[in-house]
Amino acid sequence: MSEDRVLIAGGGIAGLALGLTLHQIGVPFTVYEAAKEMRPLGVGINLQPNAVRELYDLGISAEDLDRVGVPAKEWALVGLNGREVYAEPRGLGAGYNWPQYAVHRGQMHMLLYETLIARAGADAVELGAKVLSYAQDGSGVTARVVSSDGERDERGRLLIAADGIHSAIRAQMYPDQPPIHWGGAVMWRGTVRAKPLRTESSFVGLGTHRHRMVIYPISAPDADGMSLINWIAEVTMDDAGGWQQDGWFKPVEIDEFIHHFEDFRYDWLDVPEMLRGADCAYVNPMIDRDPVPSWVDGAVALMGDAAHAMYPTGSNGASQAIVDARVIGAKMLEHGVTEAALAAYDAQLCGPVSELVLRNRGAGPFGLLNLLDERCGGVFDDIEDVIPASERADFMAKYKAAAGFAIETLNAAPATIPDGARVSTT
Numbered sequence: 001m002s003e004d005r006v007l008i009a010g011g012g013i014a015g016l017a018l019g020l021t022l023h024q025i026g027v028p029f030t031v032y033e034a035a036k037e038m039r040p041l042g043v044g045i046n047l048q049p050n051a052v053r054e055l056y057d058l059g060i061s062a063e064d065l066d067r068v069g070v071p072a073k074e075w076a077l078v079g080l081n082g083r084e085v086y087a088e089p090r091g092l093g094a095g096y097n098w099p100q101y102a103v104h105r106g107q108m109h110m111l112l113y114e115t116l117i118a119r120a121g122a123d124a125v126e127l128g129a130k131v132l133s134y135a136q137d138g139s140g141v142t143a144r145v146v147s148s149d150g151e152r153d154e155r156g157r158l159l160i161a162a163d164g165i166h167s168a169i170r171a172q173m174y175p176d177q178p179p180i181h182w183g184g185a186v187m188w189r190g191t192v193r194a195k196p197l198r199t200e201s202s203f204v205g206l207g208t209h210r211h212r213m214v215i216y217p218i219s220a221p222d223a224d225g226m227s228l229i230n231w232i233a234e235v236t237m238d239d240a241g242g243w244q245q246d247g248w249f250k251p252v253e254i255d256e257f258i259h260h261f262e263d264f265r266y267d268w269l270d271v272p273e274m275l276r277g278a279d280c281a282y283v284n285p286m287i288d289r290d291p292v293p294s295w296v297d298g299a300v301a302l303m304g305d306a307a308h309a310m311y312p313t314g315s316n317g318a319s320q321a322i323v324d325a326r327v328i329g330a331k332m333l334e335h336g337v338t339e340a341a342l343a344a345y346d347a348q349l350c351g352p353v354s355e356l357v358l359r360n361r362g363a364g365p366f367g368l369l370n371l372l373d374e375r376c377g378g379v380f381d382d383i384e385d386v387i388p389a390s391e392r393a394d395f396m397a398k399y400k401a402a403a404g405f406a407i408e409t410l411n412a413a414p415a416t417i418p419d420g421a422r423v424s425t426t
Helices: 012-023 049-057 061-064 107-118 170-174 269-277 304-308 317-335 339-361 364-376 389-402 407-412
Strands: 006-009 029-033 043-045 068-071 073-076 084-089 103-106 126-128 130-136 141-147 148-158 158-161 181-194 200-210 211-217 227-236 278-290 300-301
Touching: 006 012, 006 130, 006 141, 006 148, 012 107, 012 304, 012 317, 029 148, 043 049, 043 107, 043 317, 049 061, 049 068, 049 317, 049 407, 061 068, 061 107, 068 148, 084 364, 084 389, 103 107, 103 227, 130 158, 130 170, 158 170, 158 278, 158 339, 170 300, 170 304, 181 269, 200 364, 200 407, 227 269, 278 339, 300 304, 300 339, 304 317, 304 339, 317 339, 339 389, 364 389
Parallel strands: 006 029, 006 158, 029 126, 073 200, 158 300
Antiparallel strands: 043 103, 068 103, 073 084, 130 141, 141 148, 181 227, 181 278, 200 211, 211 227
């Protein structure tokens, strides 16, 4: 196989978005995915307008996204007493040129995978193959790959690590990196068939920064007004000694955690009743990694969670992975399939996104609930007496700017990859 190709370690959302981007601009590649088969794993995630814009430019349409999710209409925070703290429209309703989507993570993953195979062919992704390590010699990179046939070497021009928070490539690049960071928050996640809250597509954060629910639909209402609702139940505990349980994302019984939320009962929502109707539940710690000074080592680059695993408080982990892929493609258009392209990608994103990792660790947009807890314990009569509207709006504007989806900036920005652009082969 050609040594001019790009090797992609990992076939998650990041790796598949990169594969689609490289195919679009005419760069040969192979994705190596450790799973032996692609299955729709996971529950709900959000795709911010900056990522939806890139998906549209990849030829993934609103109709495609409607099959795996629903456009978000509203983002709202609610205090412990069930009263509104802050609410704002999202996506098109907020003035973006592109919607925000709440999607089923597994179905979104399968959409990307099936689209890539349809466009680039079945051999574009090798399943059951994991990249273990890499070596460079100045003219390219050699990846050590293990599969059911044993270990072998694969040669390419560049290697992009999209192999997640447990990235073997990042571990080689930074052998002395600290362990995965856990701040003490535990999340229980699942889905339930229920009627959407507030609007037909509202993202609702309820409680405090240490004890909260996040609830939003990931499908449009059916004829009976019912949607598939994604929920996250979260409690911050003592993090001394790190995460002690086996595994990072595993099934759990509702009775193991529902007691934390027995008091979350309001005239518009009964959380315990909702949880008891859930069709699945998983437990995992809220984890990230400390930022590193660079995502690039010569002909090797990190992207997605391998580069910047972050708390999901800002709903921008998957979105940033898609943006990573597009920026890598844009830099290849400018610099060719070279180390210079990776260096330019690193220079543009590593610093700002590393700051975002730390900002999300500090509660991200849920930081308003921190203020609420500090000032009134989460219970209030009139939010204006606790956090005035101007302060709430200023807080959210600063977060959007840091996360790269300030409305005016995003709407005015040129396409990351111009329509029809191809990497020169000369």
